[in-house]
Amino acid sequence: MALSNVFETPAAGFNFDNTSRNAALEGLFDGGQTPKPMKTGTTIAGVVFKDGVVLGADTRATSSEVVADKMCAKIHYIAPNIYCCGAGTAADTEKTTDILSSNLTIFSLNSGRNPRVIMAVSILQDMLYRYRGQIGANLILGGVDCTGNHLYTVGPYGSVNKVPYLSMGSGDLAALGILEDGFKHDMELEEAKELVRLAIHAGIMSDLGSGNNIDICVITRQGVDYIRPYQVSEYKDNRKTKYKYRPGTTPVLTEKVVRLKLEVVQESMQRMDTA
């Protein structure tokens, strides 16, 4: 239907038409009843070791007080040699890392090179600052490239920090305690994996927003080892019976089959121009 009050086609990108309506609705509900976005209230951690980077994350996604996803994947793929853990609003971290990964793929197709971690960090910084923190994404980027092993953290406003060990999310203080105590430069692979596992475990035990299983991702020059799950939580719910209905549970009283008669009215073939 052609509307007579639309003078220009709407611009691409974010559409702010509903903000005044949302503000009016919030006033009507008298606070506290608008749907909350799914946050990943998380523990994520990363450690640089001798041959590369180890990233770890828990797998719980919460929507205020309810666990929305018990097996959420928080370690996102950016490039073959770069992975990113995301904390904050789940949709924001996923979309941002998707866009970042697409941009880096275009770059590597154009130039024929593997992307560097600092490129990913710069793109993220520009993008997040442009939206002044409205995109709630706290990210830990880790990767191995020709200049070495790197671990960066990017905050929602675009602040960047480069450190050998990191943790973010609501359980970051607990995890950081373990990391501060156990970190040494140039650790071996098994030591690093154990340290990250302990850090995430501390976050799971001390924080309500983190829980369930632990995922670990090891990035080295030779390749990536994404272990999901690395450690399964011992508090699994055991279902006592199967809840699927057997066929024949509901009795069938009558059955009537009507065939649809379709007749061919017109048949035309068009060759595809593959020149």
Next chain:
Amino acid sequence: MKTRPNRICNRNTVYRKESGRNGITMNTRGLRSQLKDSVPVAGLCPQGAYGVQDSLRSGFTSVKNELLPSHPLELSEKNFQPNQDKMNFSTLRNIQGLHAPLKLQMEYRAARQIQRLPFLQSSNLALDTLRGNDESIGFEDILNDPTQSEMMGEPHMMVEYKLGLL
């Protein structure tokens, strides 16, 4: 040696203009310069079908609703591309001289004229290539694609609006 007396200028007092609306406070001090470039026509084209104010979707009519932006990012997103261009051109002018931005702006103007009629979607291929947008993906490529917009304007009105005859 004369010493200047200390004068407290009242003109330089910093005062924050804040508009609070439904719990959202915004510093509206710098908004006037950004609003200057875009002139919204209050009350002339209310949102909603058939030209009647759509109370369900946009709330009750008020002049403040239509003049001030309701989201802190609204103005900065609308002006993002022109601001980037201004910044890049002024840097280029400082480095290479006046001729560089002039040549580039001439190319931009030429590329911007390759358009279909207002109610049809143009691909803007030349403009995208000049800007470098063909090698990057952002939110404007994913969200709210104009080729798949749900609203269609009336072709005659849109052409008249573009030509300024309306």
